[in-house]
Amino acid sequence: MRSNPTLTSLLIVVFGLPFVLLGLLALGQYWRFPDILPPTYSFDVLARLLSVDGELGIGLLLSLFIATTVSILSTGLGFVIARAVALSKHPARWITLSYLPYALPPVLLAVLIQPYFIRLHLSGSIAGVIVALLLITIPFCTLFFRSFWGQQAIQYEQLSRTLGCSQRQAFLHVLLPLARPLLITCLFQSFLLAWFDFGLTNYLSVGKVRTLTVQVYLFVGEANSRLAAVAALLLLLPAALLLWLNKKAIVRQI
C-alpha cells in the first residue's frame, strides 16, 4: 500500500478544478469558444455584488438571513425536542418518525405541501421558505442531539436539581455548557442544509424568493455563466470558511 503520485495528482485536480474553472468564469471577460483562457479579466462583478439594486447582493443577504434564521430555530428546537424524545416512553418510534422528512426528496415534499402553503398564504414568501426548510432541519437536529441526551446528561440534570438548581438554572448553567460543542456543530450543519437547498425553495417560492441557489439556476437559464459562477462561488464561501475553521465541525457524523 504505497502512495501513488499520479493518483494523488488526479484527485487534487478533481477536487481543485471546480474552484479554478468557476474563478475563471467569474473573472474572465469575452471568453468565447475556442479560447482556453479568457482574453481579459475584470473584477467588475464585485461592484455589481455591492451595488444597492444588485440581484447578487440581495440574493446573498437573503440566503444569509434564511439560513441563519433556520439554523438558529432548528438547533434550539431540535435540542429541546431531542430531550423530550429521550424521556418519552417510546424513543425508537420518535426516531423513526424523525426520518420521515428524509423519505421524501425535498422537491417532492414541496409538491405535496404546496396546496396547504397556498391556503396558508405562505407560498412565494420568505416565511414560507423558512417554514419549509424547518420541516427538514428540525428532524435533522433532533436526530443529531439524540446522542447527547443519554443517561449521562439526564443524570447531570437530576444531580443539579438535587443540589438546588431550578429547571431553568440546570438548563442554562449545566446542560447548555455541556452541549456547547454539539450546539455549534449542529448550528453549522443546519446552516449548510438551508444554505444549499434549491428544490424546496425554488418550488415553494414560485421564483419569488431568489436565494443564491435559485439565482445560479436562473443565470444558467439566461446563459449568463459569469454571474452564475459568481453566485456559485458565493455559495461555496461559507462552507469553505467553515472547513478552514474546523473540519470536524462540518462533518461530524458520517
Next chain:
Amino acid sequence: MLSRNNIIRKGTLVFYALFILGFPLAGLFNAFSTSIGLTGPLATGLTGRYWQQLPTEASLLFSLGFSLYVAIISVGLAVVIALALVLKRQSMLKLTPFPTLLYVPLLFPSLVVAFYLFQLLSGSGWLSRITHTIGLTSTPDNFPAMIQDRIGLGIILAQVVLAFPFFTLLFQSLYDDVRLDDLRNLTRTLGATESQFHRRVAVPILLQRAAPTLVLYGVAVLGAYDIPLLLGRTYPQMLSVFITTRLQRFDLAELPTGYLIGFLSTVVLMAIIFWATKLTQRHAI
C-alpha cells in the same frame, strides 16, 4: 396528575409530531384525494380513471427506470472507487492533503456541481476547447455528448463526484472501527492472500456495515432534482423532474395524474426508508 415538566415535554412531542408528520401526511392525503377526483380544481367526484390510466403512462415507466438506472450505476461506481481507495491506498488516505481534501466535495451544493460539469463537459465547454486546441475536434458538435445525453452520463458523473468522497470517508471510519488492519494481519498469518482478504473479509464487512447509509444515499439519488434539471434531457427525465414538470404544466387536467405519481413515489420511498432505518437500528454504525 401530570407535573408541569411532563406537560411541557408532552406538548413538545405533540408539536413535533404535528409539524413533522402533519404537513407531509396532509399533503399525501391531498395528493391521494386529487388522484381519485375528490379535490383539486377539476374535481368531478369519485373516479378511478387516473389510477386505471397509470399503467399506460409509458413516460412514467421510462422515468422510473431511468432514475433507478442512474441511482444504481452512480452509487455502484462511487462504492467501487471508495472501496478501492480505502483498501488499496490506505496509507495515502492518511497523508496530507487527503484527510482534508476528501471533505471538499461535501461542501459543494449539487446545483453548483451540475453547473461546473456543464461548463466543463458541454460542447463549448472547457474540455471541448482543449480538444479543439490540440486538434482532436474541429467544432463544438464534434465533442462527444457528455451532458444532456441519452444515457445520463453527466448526471451519473455528477453523482459519483459527490458520492465517492463521502463513501471513502464512511468506509475509512468503518475500517478503523472494525480494526480491519488487525483482521488483515490475522488472515495473512492464516495464509490468505491480499486479494482473498479483500474479497472474503474486508468488502463484505464494509458493505454490510454501510448498507443502510448506502440505501439512504441511493434513495436520495433516485429523487435527485438539481443535477438532472441542469444536466438531464427532456426525455427521459428523472422522477422528481418528471413530477414537478407535470404539475407545473398549464393543463390543469394533468394535475390528478401528477399528484397520483407523487403520491405513489412518496409511499414507495417511505417504505424503503422505513426498511433502511430498521437496518440502521440493527447495524447501528
